[in-house]
Amino acid sequence: MRPRHRTPRLLGSLLLVAAAGISVAGAAPVAGAAPADPPAAAKAATPLDRVVPAPASVDAGGTPYRITSGTRIRVDDSREARRVGEYLADVLRPSTGYRLPVTSGGGAGIRLKLGATSLGAEGYRLDSGKSGVTITAKGPAGLFHGVQTLRQLLPASVEEDSVQPGPWLVAGGTIEDQPRYGYRGAMLDVARHFFTVDQVKRYIDQLALYKVNKLHLHLSDDQGWRLAIDSWPRLATYGGSTQVGGGPGGYYTKADYKEIVRYAGSRHLEVVPEIDMPGHTNAALASYAELNCDGVAPPLYTGTEVGFSSLCVSKDVTYDFVDDVIRELAALTPGKYLHIGGDEAHSTSHEDYVAFMDRVQPVVAKYGKTVVGWHQLTGATPAKGALAQYWGLDSTSAEEKERVAAAARNGTGLVLSPADRVYLDMKYTKDTPLGLDWAGYVEVRRSYDWDPGNYLAGAPGSAVQGVEAPLWTETVSTSAHIDYMAFPRLPGVAELGWSPASTHDWDAYKVRLAAQGPRWEALGIGYYRSPQVPWPAE
Known part of the structure; x- marks a missing residue:
């Protein structure tokens, strides 16, 4: 699971306070708290080129993918990919209220895939469309970096510890990304x-x-x-x-x-x-x-x-x-x-x-x-x-x-x-x-x-x-x-x-x-x- 290390927000530049305690995000949704899936039109998706650090290549376009209560996180049958999948699930579960099971195999949803790419050990490709999001990388570090990009493509409220209304849209298109320096x-x-x-x-x-x-x-x-x-x-x-x-x-x-x-x-x-x-x-x-x-x-x-x-x-x-x-x-x-x-x-x-x-x-x-x-x-x-x-x-x-x-x-x-x-x-x-x-x-x-x-x-x-x-x-x-x-x-x-x-x-x-x-x-x-x-x- 992902510890949610937080501190209180600074109230202006002079209020510099000590860190608050640590809580742990659970693997299952809060009982009875998962909201009904809101209409996708309620909010616009974050553009693919709005993330930090700036991706190497962005090709935007197509229908956004919407994370819902039926979304699964699908990973290769490898320990490394599963770890990244569980990390992603621990990020998304508290704020979405969805179960987001991490499973092996193909199908729609969020797919984390280890495979041959020309993007180096830390690079990744992210493809998003109506049926799902696929992150492909040569190694687990690339998958993990791709997940950080996916986080930033979702509303900021995805980082909250409690269930938020959504919707959880990922803009359509493709990102190909790799680091300038090692x-x-x-x-x-x-x-x-x-x-x-x-x-x-x-x-x-x-x-x-x-x-x-x-x-x-x-x-x-x-x-x-x-x-x-x-x-x-x-x-x-x-x-x-x-x-x-x-x-x-x-x-x-x-x-x-x-x-x-x-x-x-x-x-x-x-x-x-x-x-x-x-x-x-x-x-x-x-x-x-x-x-x-x-x-x-x-x-x-x-x-x-x-x-x-x-x-x-x-x-x-x-x-x-x-x-x-x-x-x-x-x-x-x-x-x-x-x-x-x-x-x-x-x-x-x-x-x-x-x-x-x-x-x-x-x-x-x-x-x-x-x-x-x-x-x-x-x-x-x-x-x-x-x-x-x-x-x-x-x-x-x-x-x-x-x-x-x-x-x-x-x-x-x-x-x-x-x-x-x-x-x-x-x-x-x-x-x-x-x-x-x-x-x-x-x-x-x-x-x-x-x-x-x-x-x-x-x-x-x-x-x-x-x-x-x-x-x-x-x-x-x-x-x-x-x-x-x-x-x-x-x-x-x-x-x-x-x-x-x-x-x-x-x-x-x-x-x-x-x-x-x-x-x-x-x-x-x-x-x-x-x-x-x-x-x-x-």
Whole structure:
């Protein structure tokens, strides 16, 4: 079943409240609550080209399909297709009140079909007409992404937890769709402020709606260590005991982390865990004195400054520590990537930084993972196949940009996260009650109106593997805060990662984005009502 992770709606920009409790949508309709099927003429169907991210190809036309009490969800006789079918049923049942049985075989209704397509592992084809809707994909990820499109083609009230009047129309026509980039990520910083497993699951559900396929978890920083490591237990029990402002902090047991990984996988997101080093390590240094060059553990830190901490690069115990942490983390992580941070190591000399990265990157490979690092990694020698995550600004020096571009020309892949475009913790305007402004103010248009393919001068477009929207949490401590800072900017970043460059147009996008507002309200997502977006009248 699909947990319906909700928070109360924000009443204006100043009412930033904690997340509400979680309820679970049942597999059967509320007794006696299913309404009689309303006339199809009561509402118009959502146009096929009104979804976010914009599909690669739309051929609209024909009679809409109407979901009724007789609709069945028909799936291939495979476990993967059935899982996607059950997910779809759990989305639709509470609001429609219909039973929507998930069955094998053909026939009318909603059909989820695994089959040969030319649309890649994540692409799909959606065909809609009077007799039904068929989603065809090469793999289960494509089926799942097709289901997200189907959700957006239905009225926003389909997201409600209680029975709604409908009608449930899907416009006629065909969508053929596949992603521009294979890496479409969002980062959640759980180190500055800790977020529970259920809060992370709630964010995963929001990311899945917009076809994001990577969840980057920032698991360690100066303010907290958030994952239990058996060989170094004080990292979590002591290093995880606080957070920004001095709150209680917290950490994930290995079972907790496995549950996040499992849940993300059920939504076709890959978890990319990050242990930031050699800087941003005060929580580790406070937990184990021997990791410090002077053998003296500093106190726990609850502020927000950066750049003051460093592992002791010259000590052998540092690399025993790194090996143990990476070994245990890699064993818990089925995905391809492991992020080793590497940013803002201001208290580590350049020579020590290079020496550290030269020793640590092979450890990642030894445990079967591919290195991801912040773009400062290009100041050392990135490992073969490594990804550099660029977080510079328009104002970043030409020298630093060229160093990253040169690494890209030499084979290092790029994930683009320019801070003055897609850092979701930046204030929208000077009046935003949350967030920071060191990278400037980032309104919705600014976060959307750039092209990853030609953003970094001198870097070949083929080096760009995708985009990621980081959400740092110095000022963010509740799910309501996440909602407010991520929405409406996150869907635009997701579109940059998914949609063809030819679809990129702010004036068209802002209309499609505005249509998402009622859906967020139905989902309990309290968002920032940017004046740049023509939201429906309240």
